[in-house]
Amino acid sequence: MKLCSRQILFFLAAVAPVGKMVLMPARLAAAAGNDLLFPALAQLLVQAALIFGVLLLSRRERTLFSLLEGAAGKWFARVVCLLFSLFLLFAALLPVIEQKIMVRSIFYDTIPAHLVFTPFFLFSAYLCSRPLAALGRMWDILAPLAAVGIAGILLLCTGSCDLAALAPAGAAGWRGFGSGMTVTCSWFYDSALLLGLIGRFPYRKGLAWKGALCYLAGGAALLLFLAVFYGVFGEIAVLQTLGFARVSAFFRALPVLGRIDYLFVFALAFVMTFYVILPMQEAVGTVAEAFGSPAPLAPLLSVGVNLAMLAAVYALHFSPSATVSAMTSSLFWIYPIFTAALPLLLALRFGRRHARIS
Amino acid sequence: MQPEKLTGDPARDGAALRALLPAQDILTFRFSDARGRAYVCLFADALTDKQLLAEQVFLPLSRYAGEQTEAHTLAQHTLSPEVRTEGAPERLAEEVLAGNPVLFWEGADEGLVVGTKKVPVRAVAEPPTDVAIKGPREGFIEDVKTNTSLVRRRLKTGELRIEMLTVGRRSATSVALCWLEGTCRAAVVEEVRDRLSAIDIDALPDSSYLTRFLSSRPYSLVKQVGTTEKPDIFCAKLAEGRAGILVDGSPIALTLPYLLVEDFQSAEDNFVPAFRATFTRFLRLFALLVAIYLPAFYVAAQLFKLQLLPVKLLLTIAGSIRDIPLSPSLEMLLVLLVLEVLNEASIRMPKYVGMALSVVGALVLGETAVSAGFVSTPAIIIVAFSGIGLYAVPNLIEETSVLRLVMLLAAGSVGTYGIVLLSALVLVYLVTTENFGVPLAAPFAPLVARDLKDCFLKYNLRSLKMRPASLASPNKRRQT
Numbered sequence: 001m002k003l004c005s006r007q008i009l010f011f012l013a014a015v016a017p018v019g020k021m022v023l024m025p026a027r028l029a030a031a032a033g034n035d036l037l038f039p040a041l042a043q044l045l046v047q048a049a050l051i052f053g054v055l056l057l058s059r060r061e062r063t064l065f066s067l068l069e070g071a072a073g074k075w076f077a078r079v080v081c082l083l084f085s086l087f088l089l090f091a092a093l094l095p096v097i098e099q100k101i102m103v104r105s106i107f108y109d110t111i112p113a114h115l116v117f118t119p120f121f122l123f124s125a126y127l128c129s130r131p132l133a134a135l136g137r138m139w140d141i142l143a144p145l146a147a148v149g150i151a152g153i154l155l156l157c158t159g160s161c162d163l164a165a166l167a168p169a170g171a172a173g174w175r176g177f178g179s180g181m182t183v184t185c186s187w188f189y190d191s192a193l194l195l196g197l198i199g200r201f202p203y204r205k206g207l208a209w210k211g212a213l214c215y216l217a218g219g220a221a222l223l224l225f226l227a228v229f230y231g232v233f234g235e236i237a238v239l240q241t242l243g244f245a246r247v248s249a250f251f252r253a254l255p256v257l258g259r260i261d262y263l264f265v266f267a268l269a270f271v272m273t274f275y276v277i278l279p280m281q282e283a284v285g286t287v288a289e290a291f292g293s294p295a296p297l298a299p300l301l302s303v304g305v306n307l308a309m310l311a312a313v314y315a316l317h318f319s320p321s322a323t324v325s326a327m328t329s330s331l332f333w334i335y336p337i338f339t340a341a342l343p344l345l346l347a348l349r350f351g352r353r354h355a356r357i358s
Numbered sequence: 359m360q361p362e363k364l365t366g367d368p369a370r371d372g373a374a375l376r377a378l379l380p381a382q383d384i385l386t387f388r389f390s391d392a393r394g395r396a397y398v399c400l401f402a403d404a405l406t407d408k409q410l411l412a413e414q415v416f417l418p419l420s421r422y423a424g425e426q427t428e429a430h431t432l433a434q435h436t437l438s439p440e441v442r443t444e445g446a447p448e449r450l451a452e453e454v455l456a457g458n459p460v461l462f463w464e465g466a467d468e469g470l471v472v473g474t475k476k477v478p479v480r481a482v483a484e485p486p487t488d489v490a491i492k493g494p495r496e497g498f499i500e501d502v503k504t505n506t507s508l509v510r511r512r513l514k515t516g517e518l519r520i521e522m523l524t525v526g527r528r529s530a531t532s533v534a535l536c537w538l539e540g541t542c543r544a545a546v547v548e549e550v551r552d553r554l555s556a557i558d559i560d561a562l563p564d565s566s567y568l569t570r571f572l573s574s575r576p577y578s579l580v581k582q583v584g585t586t587e588k589p590d591i592f593c594a595k596l597a598e599g600r601a602g603i604l605v606d607g608s609p610i611a612l613t614l615p616y617l618l619v620e621d622f623q624s625a626e627d628n629f630v631p632a633f634r635a636t637f638t639r640f641l642r643l644f645a646l647l648v649a650i651y652l653p654a655f656y657v658a659a660q661l662f663k664l665q666l667l668p669v670k671l672l673l674t675i676a677g678s679i680r681d682i683p684l685s686p687s688l689e690m691l692l693v694l695l696v697l698e699v700l701n702e703a704s705i706r707m708p709k710y711v712g713m714a715l716s717v718v719g720a721l722v723l724g725e726t727a728v729s730a731g732f733v734s735t736p737a738i739i740i741v742a743f744s745g746i747g748l749y750a751v752p753n754l755i756e757e758t759s760v761l762r763l764v765m766l767l768a769a770g771s772v773g774t775y776g777i778v779l780l781s782a783l784v785l786v787y788l789v790t791t792e793n794f795g796v797p798l799a800a801p802f803a804p805l806v807a808r809d810l811k812d813c814f815l816k817y818n819l820r821s822l823k824m825r826p827a828s829l830a831s832p833n834k835r836r837q838t
Contacts, residue, residue, distance in 0.1 A: 006805065107775040108662045116772055123779050127786060137789040137803035258668035270778050 003201035005210075007136035010143035012051065012190070013214035017222040018146050018268055019275040020187045021244040022098045025229045027328060029237035032180030034165060035172040036230055036237075037223055039180025043188040044219035048212040050191035050340055053347045054198060055208035060350065063199030065290045071349055080342075081290040085283035087338045088196065089305065091189050092279035094327050096120075096313055097320055099276050106245040106265060114317065121306045124277045128284045128302030132200055135281070138274055146271045150221050152264035154228055156248035161231035185332040185339075189279075190215065192339045195346075196282035244268060280305050363445060364469065368462035371447075371469070372398035375460065378451045389416055392423035398462045405457030407476035414438040415461065415472055429468055432461075440473025452530060477501055482508065485587035485609065487752060492629040494590045502532050502606035508589040509536060509604075513596065517541065523554050525568070525605075529561035532606040533568075536592075541599050541825070541833045546794050550601050550614060565605040565612050572603075572614060574793045579757055582793040584613035584620050591625050599831030615796035617828060618788065619813050621753040622646075627816055635816035643814060645750030648743060650762050653690050654769035654777050656740045660686040662773035678734040687770025689733050693741045694763065696723070701745070800828035 028036040060067065064084065068077035100117045108116070172180075194211075229243045232250065240246055248261040284305055288297040316323045364371045372386055383403040390396050397419060401411065414437040422435050433441040444450050445468045450460045457475030482504065485497030498505045506520050521535045533554060537547050550572065557571050565585075573582040584600070586592050587609055595613045596602050603612040622642045627635035659666040660679070667675065682689060700719040704712045727733045748758055761784065768776035789803040801809030809826045811817040823838070825831045 004804070103775050107773055107778075109664055110662075112662070112773070116775060119772055119776065119779050123783055126783065130786065130790060134786065134790045137797065137799065138786060140803040140805040141785065141789065141799075255669055258671065259665045262663075262666055266774065266778060270782060273778065273782055 003133045003136035003197065005201055005204045005207050007139045008055075008194070008197070008201055008207070009210055009214045010139045012194075012211055013218040014143035014146040015139055015271060015275055016190045016193075016215065017218040017225075018150070018271045019095060020184075020222055021225060021268065022095075022102050022272070023241055023324060024184060024187045025226055025243045026238055026241045027183050027324070028180055028226065029230060029233075029240075031183045032176040033172045034167070034230060035170060035176050036180060036226055037166070038169075038177055039184055040223060040226055041219075042177070042181060043184050044216060044222070046340070047188050047190050048215045048219070050343055051194055051215050052208045052212040054191050054194045054343050055203075055211040057195075057343070057346055057350060058198040058201065058207070059203045061199055061203060063289060064195055064286065064346075066199060067346060067350060071346075078290045081286050084192075084196070084338060084342070085287045087192065087334065088279040088283040088286070089309070090331075090334065091186075091192070091338075092276065092283070092309065093312060094186050094324065095272075095276040095279075096309060097316065097323055099272065100313055101320055102242055102245070102269065102272075105242050106262075106269070114314065117313070118310070120273070121310045123273070124280060124309075125302050125306040127274075127277050128281045128305060129299040130281075132197065132281060132285045135274070135278065136201070142271045142274055145267050149264045149267035149271065150225060153244060153248045153261065153268070154225065156251040156261050156264070157228055157232055159252065160250035161228045162234070163227060163231045165231050165234040166227060182332050183328045185335040186328045189335055189339045191343055192335075193278060193282065195338075195343055196279075196286055280309065364447065364462070364467050366465045366467055368396050368398040368464060368466070371462040371466075372400060375400055375447060375450055375454070375462075375469075378447060379454060384454060387416070389420055391419055392421055395427065395464050399459050400454050400462075401459035402454055402457055405455075405475060405477065406459055407474045410438075410474045410476070411459055411472065414474065415459070419461075427463060427465055429466065429470060432463065432470060436470075436472065438472050438474060442471050443468040444471050445469070455530065456532075477503075479504060488587050488591075488625070490588075490624070490626045490629075493625050494588065496589055497587045498589060498592075498604070498609040498611055500607050500609055502534050502604050505589070505604045505609075505611070506534050506536070509593055509596075509602075512589060512593040513538070518596070521551070523551070525554060525557050525559070526562040527558065527560055529563070531562040533562075534604040536596060536602040536604065538596050538599075541597065541831055542601050543599065543830055543832060546601050546615060549794055550603070554603075562605065563607060565603065565608040565610050568603065568605065568612060572612070572793075575791060578791065579760060580618075580788065580791060580798065581754075581757065582616055582791065582798065584616040585610050585753065586613065587611070588625055594625075594628075595620075597836075599825050599829040599833070615794040615829060616798070617796065617800055617826075618798050619801070621751055622814065623812075623816075628819065632816045632818045636814070639814045639816060642750045645747035646754065646758060647747075649745070649747030649750075649758055650765055651777065652744045652747070653694060653740055653762060654765040655774070656736070657687045657690050657766060658769040658774045658777060661770065666774075675734075675736050678736050681731050682734050683731070684733070685770075686737075687766065689737050690741070690766055691763075691770070693733055693737050694744075694766065697741050697745050698759065796828055796830075801826070 025036070028040060032039050057067070062070070065077050065081050068080050099120065103117055103120070104112060225244070229240070229247050230237050232247050233240050233243065237243070245265045248264070249259075251261060254261065284298055284301045288301055291297065376384065376386060379400070385401055385403050387399045387401070388396065399411075399415070418435050418437055419432065422432075424431065424435075429443045444453060450469045450471070453471045454460050457477060459472050459474060461470040461472060479501040480499055482496050482499055484495040488497070496508060498508065509520070510518065515538070517539045519537055519539050523533045523535060524530050525533050535547070535550060535554065553572055554568070557568070559567065562568070569581065569583040570576045575582065584595065586595070592602050592611045592613065600613045600615060603614070622639050624638070627639065655666070660675070664672060679686070684692065700715070704715050704719070707715055724738055728735050728738060744762065748755055748762075751758070765777060765780055768780040772779070789797065789799045791798040797804060800806055801813055806827050808824060809828050812822055812826070823836060824834050825836050
């Protein structure tokens with residue numbers, strides 16, 4: 001069982017955008033107002049360029065650990081891989097908290113018991129103990145599901161959307177743009193996710209271009225969703241923390257048909273579950289590869305990682321907003337180290353050597 | 359102590375073989391030819407066609423007056439088309455037990471095995487589990503020879519290989535491994551042969567025993583071996599590049615490698631227009647999803663997420679469940695269990711009692727339970743709809759009925775999110791299961807775009823030029 005390049009493209013085109021639809025739209029609207037599309041577009045372009053670079057790195061078909069080991073020795077590689085895994089766990093915290101907020105809000109009419117979210121960690125522990133390659137097959141199924149989910153929600157809310165709310169463009173100014181860029185750093189770490197997967201799929205000719213284009217195609221769907229989201233809610237968009245579940249609630253036939261839009265929401269929630277677990281799964285895979293044979297380590301690590309995440313999520317239970325704010329406003333600088341600096345350094349190091357060899 | 363070889367004295371050899379087979383239904387017949395040479399024949403009473411044996415062997419040999427008594431000369435003088443020689447006493451004993459008489463004569467160091475087996479078999483009939491309105495109505499029966507003939511009749515090619523194996527220490531059941539040479543991957547045939555040869559079991563009463571030995575995850579909830587009772591489906595699967603297994607005593611044939619999507623297809627799909635086949639396949643998928651998810655979503659909607667239901671329906675349901683003493687999940691679980699019990703009982707009961715049971719179960723029990731206020735009408739409707747949906751894909755009933763109960767428990771305890779998580783778990787399990795190197799969830803995961811033409815979608819037969827790529831057949835082209 002191996003990942004294949006098509007599955008990577010599916011991930012970039014359909015799965016990656018879904019993870020940015022829960023809390024990010026409202027946060028972005030708060031930071032950039034009606035100009036929320038510009039920071040998102042900028043982030044997408046930056047990420048697409050980085051993804052292009054990371055996919056070029058994957059031409060060597062060596063994992064991150066293997067690349068680092070070849071560059072500076074085993075211990076250096078281990079330290080960097082450990083830091084990278086810690087970053088992935090840190091990056092996973094925000095989506096896990098998002099997932100928890102989402103589950104408690106959209107899956108229940110009344111506030112449920114705290115424990116309802118615990119099965120997520122059981123599933124996550126199981127998935128983390130599976131080989132990363134198993135994810136590829138999931139993406140084959142998740143990609144059309146995500147496409148149907150996004151298309152369904154967008155279709156249902158077209159009637160209540162007023163895109164004029166996005167005008168006038170540039171009202172938030174550079175400050176709003178900068179603020180939007182800062183806030184969204186915590187959601188745009190797909191290049192780092194891809195970095196954890198290199199060496200686990202074969203490189204096919206043109207994959208780097210295709211990857212960047214697929215990411216931009218998925219990004220276009222995200223931008224459309226953001227536009228519709230702001231078009232539906234206008235200035236109160238900042239209050240719609242779970243916009244993707246509420247944006248289609250104004251569809252006129254819903255009182256007769258019931259909340260059929262929830263079918264699409266559940267489909268997206270289903271896709272999101274895998275997207276949220278991916279950083280943890282990669283962290284386990286990277287550490288297991290760096291520090292020993294994956295067979296005995298991976299299951300233990302997956303249980304440990306999920307227990308730690310469970311503890312963190314429940315410890316931060318009473319201050320989710322403060323946690324999200326801290327991660328998006330104060331700790332945002334951690335993200336570019338691993339999403340941009342590390343891939344760029346690797347690209348410089350190995351891109352040059354590759355040129356010399358060729 | 360067992361004799362190692364024959365002595366050439368028919369009386370002693372017959373007695374030695376009789377000692378190996380002391381059962382009372384093993385008979386010995388002694389006769390002599392025109393020159394007075396003695397012959398001894400051992401055969402199993404109920405398994406041998408005695409009239410045929412007398413006509414083809416006893417009568418011609420009793421008139422034989424020639425000098426030569428080599429095996430091939432005697433074989434020529436019998437009138438049986440199926441004669442062979444065997445030297446090892448234990449092999450001869452196996453032949454007798456299989457219904458083939460064994461003949462000894464003076465000076466012979468080998469026994470003559472005559473193929474006059476007579477096995478009581480039922481007629482070839484339409485299988486009750488796989489009924490087709492259009493298309494062939496023949497079904498496999500319990501006799502492996504008849505079944506191989508049904509296959510051979512449909513695939514008149516030298517590429518059809520049928521390898522006979524024996525499985526079961528005591529039952530010595532004949533197992534026919536069938537494949538089309540050059541169409542089925544050699545690795546699959548080899549792997550099947552290895553797995554069959556490695557089976558060490560007392561008896562093999564049915565082909566279902568083999569499925570556990572042929573599965574890569576033997577304790578799995580999900581089946582990993584295809585089954586069919588119809589020779590036309592069996593042959594179509596062989597032609598796609600699969601290997602097939604026929605077991606003596608079982609009308610159910612096995613096919614490998616198995617894809618989950620196979621069970622959503624029906625033989626009839628090939629005999630109706632493609633658009634109709636596509637529609638019915640999607641209908642089967644819908645019915646299966648309804649069977650699994652409807653009770654669970656109903657409970658989750660009642661307990662945790664009322665908004666899922668339209669307001670008017672919600673009011674109707676609210677009116678129906680107002681005085682029900684049980685919680686929604688307990689009520690649904692109870693009704694589902696009653697359905698399962700009724701189902702189990704009606705299958706096992708004699709036909710006429712079964713009809714009465716249906717009346718008692720469906721009308722009396724259901725009606726009374728609702729009027730007594732134990733369960734609500736919507737619960738009965740939901741379970742009935744789910745129960746009907748289950749039978750739209752009959753080959754997956756075992757898996758689906760268990761999954762439905764587990765899904766219900768998840769919905770009753772965690773709610774809709776429990777359903778989502780459990781579905782994710784099942785999906786991960788499905789996509790990571792492989793058997794004989796073929797993923798169970800192909801052509802969806804991994805995606806094999808070409809194979810989607812004959813999946814839930816059914817393209818016109820003329821566009822299905824290639825064999826399924828998921829099976830990796832060495833002979834890729836099906837038609838030009």
